[in-house]
Amino acid sequence: QISEAEVALFSVSSYACQRRTTLDNHNSNLTDALSLLAENAELNNEDGRGVAFRRAAALMKALPTQVISMSQLRGLPCLGEHSLRVIKDVLENGVSSEVESTKQSKRYKALKILTGIFGVGAKTADRWIREGIYNLEQLRDSGQTLNRAQKSGLEHYDDLNEPVTKAEADAIGEIVQKAVDSVLTGSQVALTGGFRRGKLTGHDVDFLITHPEEGKEVGLMPKVVAWLESQGFLLYQKTTRNSYLESKDGPARPASNMDRFERCFSIFKLTKGKEQESTQPEEQNDLKTKDVLRPHMQADTDQQLCELSKNYQMEAASHKIWRAVRVDLVVSPISQFAFAVLGWTGSKLFERELRRWAGHEKNMSLSSHALFDNTQNKYLRATSEEEIFAYLGLEYIPPSERNA
Ligand code: GTP
Ligand code: MN
Ligand code: MN
Incomplete structure (x- = not known):
């Protein structure tokens, strides 16, 4: 039992671009749960809900220690009713029931598999699911017309899903x-x-x-x-x-x-x-059967043949010399380079928060091309990321601390 006095209260800025978020996360049990719900919302084209969960997850990532009690969260920004409910569930039960049932749902599994194909977004996946397609086999059998990107994505599915x-x-x-x-x-x-x-x-x-x-x-x-x-x-x-x-x-x-x-x-x-x-790389590309099928591999029965074929495939995969x-x-x-570097470094939420900060707090418009001051009605030139943060009235946050 922990008394309230023993529980440190956190003080955290409300925009992710005001915070330093490194890769070491003291609350991954909570951020994993919130991120999964964010992802599920995005996969269902519920962008508002997605952003709300992303903001809540980002806030938890920025906390300096592990949260052990709900009372530590009092007064923190970015935590809506729904996110708080999920956090409470994880703190009390180790898991969130909503997260667990989402993970197990047929629709979530199918959305993950189908959007795992390069070139397939949430809308396409949804259409396929409505046509009864839940996995790659069903997709291949369905005779759906795929565009060039999707064909490539399907062909290299395993490689592209490997980090x-x-x-x-x-x-x-x-x-x-x-x-x-x-x-x-x-x-x-x-x-x-x-x-x-x-x-x-x-x-x-x-x-x-x-x-x-x-x-x-x-x-x-x-x-x-x-x-x-x-x-x-x-x-x-x-x-x-x-x-x-x-x-x-x-x-x-x-x-x-x-x-x-x-x-x-x-x-x-x-x-x-x-x-x-x-x-x-072309030259070494062809893998010959003789390189993989060793002489001692002789099949006498169907079962052995099946084993052999499995071994062959595994060896072939491990011998593949490209991916x-x-x-x-x-x-x-070069004139837009600083804005482009800032805009392409991410994280996605950090970028979104920078633009929200610029618009709501500074009456400026930030993009990966430029920063426009709507009050002075002019573009603000910059040759470094530091200058852009300064224009925005933000403390400079280095890339390693933009992992919101
Ligand atoms: P992983 O690739 O999963 O490791 O994460 P990541 O942070 O590198 O994500 P991603 O490659 O998707 O995007 C990198 C950065 O580019 C993020 O900040 C995105 O917001 C940004 N980005 C991606 N697509 C676009 C785009 O079309 N326009 C702009 N301006 N930025 C983009
Ligand atoms: Mn990218
Ligand atoms: Mn990337």
């Missing part, structure tokens, strides 16, 4: 740097996304490319992609053109959260181990 390591991110970084050096000398590549925040794994690898001379970056993406393609590094790519400069009178005010940089969603073919440096990795490439002009 990317920092070592793999670095290996891909070297390849991207090589590509960029080959097509335009002086170009710079910056690692963004979760890996820039110090995460050890990620669902993809994010890069931002620029050139110190304004304008030189125009047309860079197709050249980089062509080089990567010629070297056999791409299993899939879709490039979308920059639409930012196409508006009539310079940078228009951000109409939505979507940015308009030249961007490439891709799937890399990353050679494993020593071969990583090879510029010709598919999702990579996002973005090209930014």
Whole structure:
């Protein structure tokens, strides 16, 4: 029994961008529960609920010690009735009944499996579920028409659902740097996304490319992609053109959260181990049956044959010398680089909170391209992230502390 006097009360700022959120989380039992409900809400297109759970989870991530009693949470922002109920359940019972029943539900399982396919969002998954498709086998059997991204996603399903390591991110970084050096000398590549925040794994690898001379970056993406393609590094790519400069009178005010940089969603073919440096991954690609089926493997019965086939598949998988990795490439002009780096470093909630802070507290509009001061009616130029935080009246938070 803990008396109230013994329980320290936390004091925490209400916007995630005012807080320092590192990767060491003292309340993962609570944040896991809240994040799962956030994810479930997002998968069901309930964005408001999703954000509410994300904010509650982010707040718990920022607490300096483990929460052991509800009384410690008194006066904290971001915790709605629903989130408090979930937290109480976990503190008292070890698990939240709502989380457990969600995890077990047929719909949640199907949404997870189907949106695990690259190119499949919540809306598509929902439509398939309404047609009775709950898993990959049923999807394959259904004869649904898949677009190019989805076909690729299905083909590389296992690889793309396996977390990317920092070592793999670095290996891909070297390849991207090589590509960029080959097509335009002086170009710079910056690692963004979760890996820039110090995460050890990620669902993809994010890069931002620029050139110190304004304008030189125009047309860079197709050249980089062509080089990567010629070297056999791409299993899939879709490039979308920059639409930012196409508006009539310079940078228009951000109409939505979507940015308009030249961007490439891709799937890399990353050679494993020593071969990583090879510029010709194609050559070592074919796995011959003789390399895998050893002479001592002789099947006498059906059961043995089945075993043998299973062994073969397992060995083949473990011998596979390349794997598919999702990579996002973005090209930014140097004049927007600081905003682009800030916007692509994340976390997603940290970004959302920065924009909310800018709008609600500063009457400014922040995007990955620019910061506009609505009071002074002008753009605020910046060449570093530090300057942008300063304009926003926020203490500078380094990437490793943006893990909200
Ligand atoms: P993992 O990849 O799962 O490790 O996490 P992550 O934080 O790297 O997430 P993700 O790769 O999805 O996104 C990286 C950052 O890019 C996040 O801050 C996103 O908000 C941002 N981002 C992703 N897509 C867009 C987009 O279309 N426009 C803009 N401006 N930002 C985006
Ligand atoms: Mn990422
Ligand atoms: Mn990404």
